[in-house]
Amino acid sequence: MSTATLEPRVHAPRNYLNADYGWKSWLFTLDHKRIALLYLVSITFFFIVGGSFAVLMRIQLVDPQGAIVQPETYNKLFTLHGVVMIFFFLIPSIPAVLGNFLVPLMVGARDLAFPKLNLLSWYIYIVGGLFTLYSTIAGGVDTGWTFYTPYSSTYSNTQVTAVAVGVFITGFSSILTGLNFIVTIHKMRAPGLTWFRMPLFLWAMYATSIIMVLGTPVLAITIFLLALEHLFHVGIFSPALGGDPLLFQHLFWFYSHPAVYIMILPAMGVVSEIIACFSRKRIFGYKIVAFSSVAIAVLGFLVWGHHMFVTGQSVYAGIIFSLLSFLVAIPSAIKVFNWTATLYKGSISFDAPMLYAMGFIGLFTMGGLTGLFLASLATDVHLNGTYFVVAHFHYIMVGGAVMGYLGGIHFWWPKISGRKYPNGWAALAAAIIFIGFNLTFFPQFVLGYLGMPRRYAFYPAEFQVLNVMSSAGATVLGVGYLIPLIYLFWSMRYGPIAEPNPWGATGLEWQTPSPPPTENFSKIPVVTEEAYAYAEQEAGHE
């Protein structure tokens, strides 16, 4: 987002975009809205990087022999795809872009509690990203994003240290963001904004921040130990000195399973906002939906062992982890039921954000239900490590989190940019993404059940039909992702000017001009009503 595209309009009121000009005003900004845009640009960059790795992978798998690259290169592709997409796109996506932009606006504050820390966290993220990009250029890394020992620590000859350092550093960016949000939500709510008047997006960000603060440090120390082992050739997790490779997996998944909830909880928050707005209804069972976010955050910490059912983990531990994994499905199910019930007797419109939200519910439901196959011990034995797992987590993380992210971007774009995008194109893109996504990943469920293991650079010929279907779907999906990139960019200059509240939504962020002024509110608002008080809105509000 360069400043050149955002020239001042004649008579344009002062806002955060035209408050100041020049690269310095962006790189040294302490304004949470500008930092959100810095994140938007950088995660879009990483999304394109990670996406191109995915494209290469899907091309490779068209041919059972491997169509374009050597197995070594393919291994680097899926590793970097995972590392970039998870640590540099999905984890910061909604929290760092939409969260940064919206948390202060939604609580009715002038900024986050610690603006300098906020800018610092972006710089930390960039430094971590540079390490990872460096490793890509310097030869890549081939351990899989899970960095399982002893392969990563002893046997891999690739840039393990550079990527480990990159992930370690980026972790602190996410810790600082989470810390900032928790303090802001606790201490900076506008007068009258009680906990149970908060929009559900804030509840979701709060739950997410808890995971970031409690989980990420464990990943940091695990990666640190891995790097020590790799650099000094000492055996911490390798059996040479009596270490246990499974200990690495325990520590790794203690963070990396909850990390899935870092990706999906914010998307759930976004979807709650969108559904309430476009059906003009208060979210059905508001308190239950709010608490279910917190329940997911807490329970999500206790299920990591389901990644290790076939590793030689104790049978008893496996049974406990399986039980807890089933339990975490319940709050997710409750959310889906409540969103559905919200539509009942609503006034539903089909604007683009709503289509993305509906796409989210569809794909998330599929992803969640197929999670039961993997939480269940007997079927997991067969499905673990196959394409079934790949399909399942893409339904959650791409079908769920990315759909939610795009829905959120479309919902708040008029607020962020002050411009409107063409609704028809946006609806078309939502449909293409939904269809392309299912074409890409549904065949992978079947592939996995048939027994095709993941991370294979070449494969037995009988799996070809389904792989070609998946690759064909991926081209549709790729096109779907490019369309919003084009029209959103176009709208920044040519889109019609957006009013302060184009959707007729409730929430403090809509009570300030679009785009908001640097100080967010000319006067700190006072909240007098519940969240989503659509019924009390005056008719013909917009």
Next chain:
Amino acid sequence: MSHIVVPQKTYIYIFLTLIGLTALTTGVAYVDLGPFNTVVALAIAFSKMLLVILFFMNVRNSSGLIRIIIVAAFFWFALLIAFTMSDYRTRTWTPAPDSWSSAPPTHP
């Protein structure tokens, strides 16, 4: 955070108690208590930590929120240990052989 000024004396008494506990834990290490050496050492360390948290860090006069946060942090740490241990305590474990790992393998 509190603006209650704690008397200097309190800090010095706490410090002396802490030093006493350090001497105690070191002394006990020279007495054979079997497995209880570890228990006693950890119990003493835990009480020292409580003293530092309550007095030096002044959590005695802090809000409930801060207390909840501290307890939550230790609770999560306990979860990490407990669930990881639940695997190790119930697993058949065989110490590592060395036959394969004396030298890092050469890649073909």
Next chain:
Amino acid sequence: MSDAEAHLPEHHSGLAHQFEDLEQQQESDFLGIWLFLVTEIMFFGGLFAAYAIYRFFYFAAFEGGSHILDARLGAANTAVLLGSSLTMALSVRSAQTGNRRALVVFLIATLILGGAFLGVKAYEYNQKFVEHVVPGLDWAPEGEVLARLAPGGVQHAELYFIFYFAMTGLHAIHMVIGMGLLIWLAIRGRKGDFTPHYFAPVEVVGLYWHFVDIVWIFLFPLLYLIGGRY
């Protein structure tokens, strides 16, 4: 914050624009540093968890490794660090009461005690090189050292020393960062930046310093006193 505190003028030097008043700012700072300490607990927590599991499996080896360390040095260093916590607490108190001179003196005392701790640590690290018990760099225990390590298995003792260096090393890095912050506080304190109304930075650094002290309170028995020394 007590209710007795009077409301301060809006544009006080220490008030950042995003806050409504100093009280909100101080509460936020305080909550922020505690949350940061939570992340530190989990950071060291991962390390302690790995340590706990290996100690559970290779108790004899860990005991043997522990006996290579000098418990008296460890105890002395614990006392030094506790002393630095005392002076830190006193410097926060001096800031609270507005005693600028005492604030700076106590900060410098904390700094000196912290330095003494690191000095002893450096001596101990050097000893490990002399005894050739540094995994990855110089691991070749011999003679009496070897005899002490042998009963539990020399390889597993190496695992112990990896944890010894990882844990004390990370702790030492935290000390160095803390000392940098102390220098910054001392300079600001000398300039008179802190008043009884605004001393949050002193308090925040103080909490961090005490936390680092707590980590050592656990490291001492866990590394130096395994299984007793009878």
Next chain:
Amino acid sequence: MQGFPFQPEQASTVAQSVDHLYLFLTALTVFFSTVIFATIFYFMIKYRRRSPGERPRAIEGSLPLEILWTAIPTLIVAVIFIWSSSLYVRNAEPPKGAMELFVTGKQWMWKVQHPEGQREINELHVPLGRPVKLTMTSEDVIHDFFVPAFRVKKDVLPGRYTSMWFEPTKLGTFHLFCAQYCGAFHAGMIGSVIVMEPDEYERWLAGSVPGESPEAAGEKLFLQQGCGTCHIADGSGPGPSLLGVFGNPVKLTTGESVPADDAYMRESILAPRAKIVAGFVPIMPSFQGQLTEEQIGNLIAYLRVLGKSQPPQPKEEGKK
């Protein structure tokens, strides 16, 4: 497999029971997806916005409904959990009298050794209708032994034994995959499991070049390494007699009893001082680094033979 399969072949005794659970879960997924999607479509059409000024009446929620749709998923997952865990536990334990094979994973191949001494690489010949137990270890990184047609999978770890079992119910050749990423040619670490009629299997065993049986190789090693000098059969040596030990509980100096299984034997060879038999002193040196995985496997095979003979009668009180 021809045409367009939606189900992998069922070729083991557990395959069908796993598939039943899988089908149940699939049915559940289809049912709930359909119900939810249908409801959403119905609501979206029925309650579509008809005029821009519409303000629907607020609905707060409904406690009975919330309880209902908390209880239903809870019940369903409870059923799946019990079904699946009991199936898993049942499938985990190999039946008595299973044929035992030794598998070693190595970047990027599978090495198999038969009880009669035959070795093969990336192939596993097994007779139809007989339970087969695999004891597995890795020489380098983590691998995973996966036979989709049997619905079995287990990680193969360095420095540790893991085991799994299956009983083939169908003749033919089935895929064997490595399902844990293990480096450059992970995708090439595949092989086949060949299920044969029992008599054909016997012919295959006879026809292929038999190596030394593991027991015979183990006996040779036992002599070469001087194990017998201390572990004298009548129990008079400084080490305990090994007759009748394997497969029976052993009393330790700590007072507890441990089963003398593969894991215990392996530990006693590699780290002899970890668990000392009651009445003996820890004087045995470690054989860590001196024996290959295969040699350890052979030694244990020999110990298993010794375990079948009668233990010597205790001569004095101290030694049990």
